[in-house]
Amino acid sequence: MKLILGSASPRRRELLAQLGLEPHEVRPADIDETPLKGERARDYVSRMAREKAMALNVAPDEVILSADTTVTAGRRILGKPEDEKEAAEFLWLLSGRRHHVLTAVAVRTAAGLRERLVDTVVKFKPLSNAEVNGYLGSGEWRGKAGGYAIQGRGGAFVPWIQGSFTAVVGLPLAETAALLASAGIDGEPT
Ligand SMILES: Cc1cn([C@H]2C[C@H](O)[C@@H](COP(=O)(O)OP(=O)(O)OP(=O)(O)O)O2)c(=O)[nH]c1=O
Incomplete structure (x- = not known):
């Protein structure tokens, strides 16, 4: 089976390399990442990973790996900041508090799609100006x-x-390795 990385993230590629896996091809999916009105963070991150995987064509000998990482503080979903002002807003919101980092991983073959969601709690120290x-x-x-x-x-x-450090960086390695193994892709530790 050929591994197709459905992600433009260089971190995800590096994390895969940690499992001894090199994608046969990198095929990023371009999807609309706007949360639905009132959508819960867990539902949102799962939907994003699934939509990234479903946006690509899959051949019978291919395994597509997609993921999505999002930060959630209270009821807010904090995605990738649009500009420096929004980045500042996010950092002040996280300062001195605990938040959740949710990462969903989707593995798709011609036979279907399997998915895992990993929830990690991260504490920030109080930040100075x-x-x-x-x-x-x-x-x-x-x-x-x-x-x-x-x-x-x-x-x-x-x-x-x-929780999982690798999930915060973008790809929870234990869950990813298990999903890939069940799809017929096994890595060797490097
Ligand atoms: C919280 C956190 C996130 N991130 C990154 C991981 C993800 O790349 C990014 C969240 O954006 P994502 O939308 O999950 O991924 P992406 O846009 O980088 O790539 P693609 O959609 O093609 O897969 O944030 C870190 O690198 N370190 C961190 O500590």
């Missing part, structure tokens, strides 16, 4: 759900997590 401004200036917030990257400088804001 200097920390927020320095972080905004680094540009690291771009393209990251919630406006931070735990695997980068953003890691300095996180004293504690409960």
Whole structure:
């Protein structure tokens, strides 16, 4: 079976490499990522992963892997910030609080689609003006759900997590490996 990565995220590619897997092809799906009115975060993130997988054609010898990561604080869904102003808003919202990072993984073959949702709790320390401004200036917030990257400088804001570190970065490796194995794709640890 050929592994098709249905994602433009370089992090997801790197995480796959950690499993000893290299996609046969990268085929990102371009879908509308707007939440539905009143949609719950868990429903939203699952729908996104599924829609990314369903937007692509799948050949009988292909396995498509798609995922979606979103940050949720209270009832709010924090996606990728549109600009620096929104990134600042997200960072202040997360400052000194716990939030959830939800990552859904979808694996699709011609036979059907299987999906897993991973919920990780992340705690942010109270941020100072200097920390927020320095972080905004680094540009690291771009393209990251919630406006931070735990695997980068953003890691300095996180004293504690409960759940899956790899899920926060974009692909929960234990669940992904299990889903892929059941679709006939096995990696070797590198
Ligand atoms: C919270 C957090 C998110 N992220 C990233 C992972 C995802 O790439 C991104 C959330 O956006 P996604 O919409 O999940 O993915 P993407 O747009 O990067 O790629 P694609 O849709 O093609 O698969 O946020 C981090 O890298 N580190 C973090 O700590």
